[in-house]
Amino acid sequence: MYGNQTRIGRLDTIIPVLVIGAAQAGLAAAYRLQQSGIDFRIVEGAGRIGDSWRKRYASLTLFTPRRFSALPGLGLDGDPEGYATRDEFADYLERYADFHRLAVSTGTGVEKLSRRADGMFSALLTTGETVLAGSVIVSTGGFQRAVVPSVAAGLDEGVNQLTSETYREPSSVAPGTVLVVGDGASGRDIAAELAASHRVLLATGKPRRLFPERILGRSIWWWLSRTGLMNAGRESFIGSRMRRADPFPDRDRSFASLERRGVTIVPRLDQTAGRQVQFVGGRTETIDAVVWAVGYRDEAAWIAVPGAVDRGGRFIERDGVSPVPALYFVGRPWQRNRASGLVMGVGDDAGVIVEAIAGGRHPAEARVPREIAPVTLACL
Known part of the structure; x- marks a missing residue:
């Protein structure tokens, strides 16, 4: 107009x-x-x-x-x-x-x-x-704009670095071992898709809850809308609890489901050096590519x-x-x-x-x- x-x-x-x-x-x-x-x-x-x-x-x-x-x-x-x-x-x-x-x-x-x-x-x-x-x-x-954490600076130039914003499909990722950092909805989607063609590590973050896709034959979104939970104000008791939990629907994206696809679940990424990455607890891996899926700014x-x-x-x-x-x-x-x-x-x-x-x-x-x-x- x-x-x-x-x-x-x-x-x-x-x-x-x-x-x-x-x-x-x-x-x-x-x-x-x-x-x-x-x-x-x-x-x-x-x-x-x-x-x-x-x-x-x-x-x-x-x-x-x-x-x-x-x-x-x-x-x-x-x-x-x-x-x-x-x-x-x-x-x-x-x-x-x-x-x-x-x-x-x-x-x-x-x-x-x-x-x-x-x-x-x-x-x-x-x-x-x-x-x-x-x-x-x-x-x-x-x-x-996808966030790239400061720990990325420790990686070698030869490591193919992408974000949830720049990743398109498995063919755009260098072959070999891929680390997906961030286990939100996008991180899990990308890890699941890559597992068919790459060795995939999924580094977890804060504890997350997944809710069932359907309850009693109806979409979880129907239930959330019907009960008023979708309208709970962000500062309300219910809204604050939902924000902390940050749940999303489990559309075959639980850790158990991802592991069945061949994805290896690892703890939070701690540090990087060249092609080596270390996770909380001391485990180390050598990677060829990383997809940062840790949020947006x-x-x-x-x-x-x-x-x-x-x-x-x-x-x-x-x-x-x-x-x-x-x-x-x-x-x-x-x-x-x-x-x-x-x-x-x-x-x-x-x-x-x-x-x-x-x-x-x-x-x-x-x-x-x-x-x-x-x-x-x-x-x-």
Whole structure:
């Protein structure tokens, strides 16, 4: 939507809201803005909508079944109990923007976001254009730049080093022994896939719990939604417990299942020297490649707004609201609850933020989450 835009001179354009990022969070925000009659512009640095998904490893599928993986206003085709593939979901995002006539400026990133003395945001785009906006929604997601720990510096140049961001498929990894560091969902997926062609070591991290994929014939996500657990606030007792446990569904990814595939489970990585790695407890191995799957960090160097980013380079927000007036976020892990970091939650989070923009209120006043049912699951 490009309705009420004002052009100043040759370069500057004034718009009410600028949405940065056009994956699921940005498109959900754009849809909510459109439904509220608020003019906006949405920009995406990639050349094509959905490319943030297409660039990830080829075997990736969504965490949640299709039934729980659609954005507001358009369903996801296919078996509702099945899981959308990487490319399938990327194409869905493209179709979503077209279906709702969301005019996304692709190939248009934000080189620098600053705030003027009059309170307007100034966004210098990679195209050379400058956009002035009354409000900004940052929807670049929570998986922006894979973390490479400092221990990586001890490895020899001959060790093929990849991350969960740069890994694509087994053929892209040097033959021989591969160490996958990080036993979250991505680390386990990658280790399982590599086991068919490589000797694989999986270095564990913090204790993790896996919950069953289905209970009494229904998806675990149905149960988590039905009981209200997906809506438990991040600071609530239940929400805090879920955050600490950080459970994810066991889709044949338990340690026992991985070991049956040939993956060797090893303790936390302790130190490296050349091609040698040592784990907590003293075990050593010689490796040919490593895949770092230890998490992601924010990519925030482009935000030159005082108070928007902490000293560690992390976005500062609570419930999607920055301490900087009129700066908002959608798509952050645990932005409001467990659903926030999943496709199933970004529509509601975007709705709360847009309601706040429309009414000039804090999002906490815009919508009160429904009461959490007094039910917990043993897997939490």
